[in-house]
Amino acid sequence: MAKRQFKAESKRLLDLMVGSIYTHKEIFLREIISNASDACDKLCYLALTDDAVGMSRKDFKIEIQADKEHRTLTVSDNGIGMDKEDLENNLGVIASSGSYKFKQEVGDDAKDTDVIGQFGVGFYSAFMVSDQITVVTKKYGAETAYRWQSSGADGYTITECDRPGVGTDIIMHIKPDTDDEKYGEFLESWRLQELVRKYSDYIRFPIRMEVSKTRRKEGSSDDQPEYETYTVEETLNSMVPLWQRRKSSVKPEEYNKFYRDKFHDYADPQRVIAVSAEGAVTYKALLFIPGATPYDYYTKEYEKGLQLYSSGVLIMDKCSDLLPEHFRFVRGVVDSPDLSLNISRELLQHDRQLKVIAANLEKKIKSELSKMLKDDREGYEKFWKNFGRQLKYGVVSEYGAHKDLLSDLLLFYSSTEKKPVTLAEYVSRMKEDQKYIYYAAGESLDKVDKLPQTEGLRDDGVEILYLTDEVDEFCAQTLRTYQDKEFRSVLDQEITEGDQQKAQEAADAHKATFDFVKESLGDAVKEVKASTRLKSHPVCLTAGEGLSFEMEKYFQAVQPDMSLRADRILELNVDHPIFQALETAVTADPERAKKYATLLYDQALLIAGLPLDDPSGYTDLVCDLLTFSQEKK
Ligand code: ADP
Numbered sequence: 001m002a003k004r005q006f007k008a009e010s011k012r013l014l015d016l017m018v019g020s021i022y023t024h025k026e027i028f029l030r031e032i033i034s035n036a037s038d039a040c041d042k043l044c045y046l047a048l049t050d051d052a053v054g055m056s057r058k059d060f061k062i063e064i065q066a067d068k069e070h071r072t073l074t075v076s077d078n079g080i081g082m083d084k085e086d087l088e089n090n091l092g093v094i095a096s097s098g099s100y101k102f103k104q105e106v107g108d109d110a111k112d113t114d115v116i117g118q119f120g121v122g123f124y125s126a127f128m129v130s131d132q133i134t135v136v137t138k139k140y141g142a143e144t145a146y147r148w149q150s151s152g153a154d155g156y157t158i159t160e161c162d163r164p165g166v167g168t169d170i171i172m173h174i175k176p177d178t179d180d181e182k183y184g185e186f187l188e189s190w191r192l193q194e195l196v197r198k199y200s201d202y203i204r205f206p207i208r209m210e211v212s213k214t215r216r217k218e219g220s221s222d223d224q225p226e227y228e229t230y231t232v233e234e235t236l237n238s239m240v241p242l243w244q245r246r247k248s249s250v251k252p253e254e255y256n257k258f259y260r261d262k263f264h265d266y267a268d269p270q271r272v273i274a275v276s277a278e279g280a281v282t283y284k285a286l287l288f289i290p291g292a293t294p295y296d297y298y299t300k301e302y303e304k305g306l307q308l309y310s311s312g313v314l315i316m317d318k319c320s321d322l323l324p325e326h327f328r329f330v331r332g333v334v335d336s337p338d339l340s341l342n343i344s345r346e347l348l349q350h351d352r353q354l355k356v357i358a359a360n361l362e363k364k365i366k367s368e369l370s371k372m373l374k375d376d377r378e379g380y381e382k383f384w385k386n387f388g389r390q391l392k393y394g395v396v397s398e399y400g401a402h403k404d405l406l407s408d409l410l411l412f413y414s415s416t417e418k419k420p421v422t423l424a425e426y427v428s429r430m431k432e433d434q435k436y437i438y439y440a441a442g443e444s445l446d447k448v449d450k451l452p453q454t455e456g457l458r459d460d461g462v463e464i465l466y467l468t469d470e471v472d473e474f475c476a477q478t479l480r481t482y483q484d485k486e487f488r489s490v491l492d493q494e495i496t497e498g499d500q501q502k503a504q505e506a507a508d509a510h511k512a513t514f515d516f517v518k519e520s521l522g523d524a525v526k527e528v529k530a531s532t533r534l535k536s537h538p539v540c541l542t543a544g545e546g547l548s549f550e551m552e553k554y555f556q557a558v559q560p561d562m563s564l565r566a567d568r569i570l571e572l573n574v575d576h577p578i579f580q581a582l583e584t585a586v587t588a589d590p591e592r593a594k595k596y597a598t599l600l601y602d603q604a605l606l607i608a609g610l611p612l613d614d615p616s617g618y619t620d621l622v623c624d625l626l627t628f629s630q631e632k633k
Pocket of ligand 1: 030035036039077079080081082090091122124168587
């Protein structure tokens with residue numbers, strides 16, 4: 001019997017695919033099962049209007065049979081079936097509508113993967129694991145059944161045959177094992193069960209297979225139990241996906257269990273977001289905000305993404321394009337009948353529908369978080385502990401492109417409320433004459449609380465946001481404003497005219513002392529000046545316009561060789577007794593005055609949480625001064 005040739009395009013495609021395209025050979029089963037499911041759908045649909053079909057939804061099924069002896073894997077369905085013409089048209093060419101386009105695309109520089117993504121090549125993927133495929137099929141309403149057979153690119157034959165009922169068997173003769181590939185595993189019951197659960201769990205028809213089990217032989221004694229193996233036919237898939245059910249019909253425990261099983265989490269999710277969209281793109285999504293931070297969350301091992309399904313069939317396990325970076329903690333699934341099953345990763349990135357879905361989901365997640373912030377503050381604070389830092393990174397990333405989306409969701413610790421507050425809450429409490437949102441950055445709440453620069457504002461009852469995360473200050477600087485109120489570090493408080501004058505007077509009155517200190521410290525400090533804000537403390541450091549101290553520390557930690565350094569401006573409290581001692585020493589005992597200057601600078605460094613330039617020199621100085629004051633007594 002003469003072999004019929006595949007159409008030229010198909011041949012080319014077969015070569016491409018069998019060679020290298022799909023790295024995951026295992027997906028062939030998903031493709032074959034999906035076709036079987038489509039065939040059942042078609043006949044099921046026909047049955048709705050045609051009583052002669054005599055079947056209803058519950059009568060359809062897909063069966064898998066593995067025959068190790070003959071090395072065949074068979075997937076059968078009782079769906080619509082194919083006649084001779086269908087076999088020619090469907091299995092003899094690649095999706096016929098696409099063949100013209102295919103020719104164009106397969107120019108020499110077209111990328112192979114892109115080509116694959118455009119066509120329904122599902123069936124052919126079986127050639128990745130088989131050296132011969134036989135299709136036995138009988139179409140609904142037809143008299144004759146047909147056998148289609150092919151060993152790959154060299155063509156196919158079609159002959160008449162018998163088949164008891166309507167439907168299709170795809171009989172795949174599995175390739176012999178090689179050193180690299182153990183094709184034989186596709187005949188193992190455990191592997192097939194695993195694959196069905198992984199890719200085809202939500203196919204709406206039962207996928208049945210005989211599985212062998214072991215049981216204790218009846219009548220065998222407790223002392224010497226005997227076992228026997230037996231086979232039963234089981235349904236391998238769970239069929240109804242949770243996301244296809246209405247939220248009101250699903251119990252919270254069901255969602256929790258689904259989440260824990262699917263995403264291997266020990267903790268229940270904190271929130272469940274069920275989305276059902278129709279319109280430009282139809283899809284269902286089930287999203288979860290985890291109840292705990294995954295142990296690897298802030299490492300590069302953590303992979304973001306949502307599971308992507310096309311009508312219940314898994315296309316991709318972690319589709320990262322569906323989630324923006326700032327919501328990368330969200331887990332979940334998206335299912336859309338509008339997405340093509342065979343779409344490749346490369347194409348998916350440019351998929352318009354996918355972009356629409358991603359944009360909608362971002363909005364949904366934001367609104368769910370806003371709702372939680374409003375209705376469940378305690379819950380939100382828990383969420384914030386788990387993932388708040390991610391939102392702050394989100395504000396800073398991409399030059400602040402997402403700051404408007406995220407700013408309402410931020411929390412910072414408040415000096416007056418003694419708890420995390422939102423920026424909206426801060427602004428609503430601002431005094432009438434308060435121009436700025438004040439913040440103070442430091443390593444811990446305690447350290448910030450003790451910053452000399454916060455003292456004046458706190459005495460005046462002004463609320464200060466304490467920024468203790470390394471990203472916080474970048475975050476405040478990226479935001480720049482919130483509800484038109486500018487952020488301002490307590491380190492660079494605005495100086496009033498009165499302050500200005502006071503500082504000038506102090507500078508004039510104590511010029512010699514300031515010059516002396518500047519000279520003693522040399523390049524370590526940029527400037528030495530009188531402070532307008534210090535009350536009980538003798539000194540403090542400020543950083544001036546550029547880099548702040550917290551940023552310096554951050555860069556030190558992440559990029560030590562860059563040695564970025566904030567300017568150090570030493571402010572002295574001229575009303576403090578220490579300053580008077582210093583001033584006296586400048587004329588009476590310049591050597592001693594130099595030691596005072598160094599010591600005061602070191603203290604200012606310590607309070608700002610910066611490393612001392614010379615720690616042992618510092619302790620020497622302290623000892624020296626202690627003995628000196630002892631001698632004086
Ligand atoms: P796709 O499913 O993307 O159209 P395939 O290459 O997987 O591409 O299948 C080509 C066509 O062959 C299908 O569209 C369908 O018409 C037909 N077909 C494949 N498998 C079956 C089956 N089990 N029963 C009936 N028709 C089938």
